[in-house]
Amino acid sequence: MHIDEEKITADIHRISTFRDKNERLSFKRKKDKMADLVKELNGVKEKILKITLEEVYPIEDKITELRAEMTKECVHPKDELVHYGTHVVCKFCEAKITLVGSTNGED
Numbered sequence: 093m094h095i096d097e098e099k100i101t102a103d104i105h106r107i108s109t110f111r112d113k114n115e116r117l118s119f120k121r122k123k124d125k126m127a128d129l130v131k132e133l134n135g136v137k138e139k140i141l142k143i144t145l146e147e148v149y150p151i152e153d154k155i156t157e158l159r160a161e162m163t164k165e166c167v168h169p170k171d172e173l174v175h176y177g178t179h180v181v182c183k184f185c186e187a188k189i190t191l192v193g194s195t196n197g198e199d
């Protein structure tokens with residue numbers, strides 16, 4: 093479908109000038125304010141990204157490293173153990189521990 097170039101320009105002009113000048117000016121001011129806020133927001137997001145890269149990730153890396161080391165050396169501390177009747181699971185290292193010859197609390 094061919095649309096006349098002039099008709100396009102005329103239609104767009106008509107629609108965009110339908111509201112009175114004060115309303116259009118007010119809208120433009122708000123649009124400019126919006127652009128400023130978006131700019132301000134992007135500045136804050138950049139700061140967050142910088143902190144994330146320079147401060148958050150290094151700490152997370154240390155935690156991951158420490159956790160891996162502790163998982164290897166896990167002593168299955170009492171507060172990490174969950175009893176499932178037939179076996180015990182250590183929440184820290186995720187080991188499933190089955191006790192052979194369990195005393196079943198009878199000794």
Ligand SMILES: [Zn+2]
Binds near residue numbers: 182
């Ligand atoms: Zn464990």
